[in-house]
Amino acid sequence: MTTAQELMDVQSARLATLDEALPSSYLLPHRGEPLMARLADGTEVAGLMAHTSHPPGSLQRLWSATENYELFPLLGEHPRAGMDALLDSWRRQLSQREITAADSSAVVTWPSRDVDATRALLDHGFAPLTCLAVRPAAPAKYTKLSGTVKTRRAGTDDLDAVVELALAELNYAALVGGSVLRGDAETLKRNAARVRLHTTGRTGSEPVWLAERDGEPIGLAECGWTDTETHPGQHRLASGRWGYVNCLSVREQERGTGIGSLLTALAHDEFARAGVVGSYLYYNPANPLSSVFWPRQGYRPLWTVWEMRPATALR
Incomplete structure (x- = not known):
């Protein structure tokens, strides 16, 4: 069984080869709901979902939905197949929650140069609404x-x-x-x-x-x-x-x-x-x-x- 730390180590090493400006490690939030998925060959990937609610009167509501569900993927060395499988698992997880408000969002923030993962995100209907850009x-x-x-x-x-x-x-x-x-x-x-x-x-x-x-x-x-x-x-x-x-x-x-x-x-x-x-x-x-x-x-x-x-x- 592959551990989350092993997936994170492999993922961080792979991302470092794609973009030298990325931080040395991919950090997870302190709290969240775990998520698991398996690829066709049995390889495991994982993730953590964090839910944030922005109450009326908070500045964050000007750039975010009120109910925000964010996924932090741990894909190891399988960016496309791993992201695809994890998003399938996430969809099932979200379907079991009572998300009734239209003012909600599902969010994945991912390195821009990892285009293999980009393909999976597009296939699942995500839109690239924002970029964090550096100089x-x-x-x-x-x-x-x-x-x-x-x-x-x-x-x-x-x-x-x-x-x-x-x-x-x-x-x-x-x-x-x-x-x-x-x-x-x-x-x-x-x-x-x-x-x-x-x-x-x-x-x-x-x-x-x-x-x-x-x-x-x-x-x-x-x-x-x-x-x-x-x-x-x-x-x-x-x-x-x-x-x-x-x-x-x-x-x-x-x-x-x-x-x-x-x-x-x-x-x-x-x-x-x-x-x-x-x-x-x-x-x-x-x-x-x-x-x-x-x-x-x-x-x-x-x-x-x-x-x-x-x-x-x-x-």
């Missing part, structure tokens, strides 16, 4: 903009402008990815922005930049920091301190003029000065803007978040 730490190259565009750090007096631009990004993202427009979206965004802006300018604070044309805010970059040593939840990144881009938003009439590139360059310069391992962000592969823009800024997919909504639709 090596390096200063940015600036492009001179035409017109009177200025950038600056946002402050507490800029709360309304920050919220407006952040909501514009959320509205667009909800059309092309996993984001969800909730009735309390503006309140949640405002509360989060108020906290972020209250600390901006302090050492170690999460930077927020605004781009302005003739004093009018036209672009926003909300950024921050993650240290994998103090934030164990960031187990999908290599060890060290990272910069991240939480939200980049440019007014529709200003898109394509270089505003987004300018704001991103500011973030990358600050990340580089801080000595980070690299920077990361999440974008939607189906987003016709992000899927072109972020690779041009040096980002490439590391993990793909595959989703099925509702969870009961898993086939």
Whole structure:
């Protein structure tokens, strides 16, 4: 009988050959329901399912279903057949639960370059709604903009402008990815922005930049920091301190003029000065803007978040 640790060791070694930027080990959540499956030749694969419920008023509901069922596969050296068998077993497991809410999702986050597993996920009806993309730490190259565009750090007096631009990004993202427009979206965004802006300018604070044309805010970059040593939840990144881009938003009439590139360059310069391992962000592969823009800024997919909504639709 193959143990979970043996499957994990073989899987980690195989994934390391596919992508050197992946962390050295594939970590499982502390709690979850075990799952087993057998291939045609009797080989065993396993997994762990974690269920998370996001109550009303939680910020996570803006990018996640309320009831989230996430599978953490242990496939050993059988990415396609193992994923296929495990998803069959997971479908049977979910069918035995009382999942009545339409606001639910089944999620598998898997290394983007493991295309054998990708085939099995597609065959079971999953959609690649989100990518976690990474960029090596390096200063940015600036492009001179035409017109009177200025950038600056946002402050507490800029709360309304920050919220407006952040909501514009959320509205667009909800059309092309996993984001969800909730009735309390503006309140949640405002509360989060108020906290972020209250600390901006302090050492170690999460930077927020605004781009302005003739004093009018036209672009926003909300950024921050993650240290994998103090934030164990960031187990999908290599060890060290990272910069991240939480939200980049440019007014529709200003898109394509270089505003987004300018704001991103500011973030990358600050990340580089801080000595980070690299920077990361999440974008939607189906987003016709992000899927072109972020690779041009040096980002490439590391993990793909595959989703099925509702969870009961898993086939």
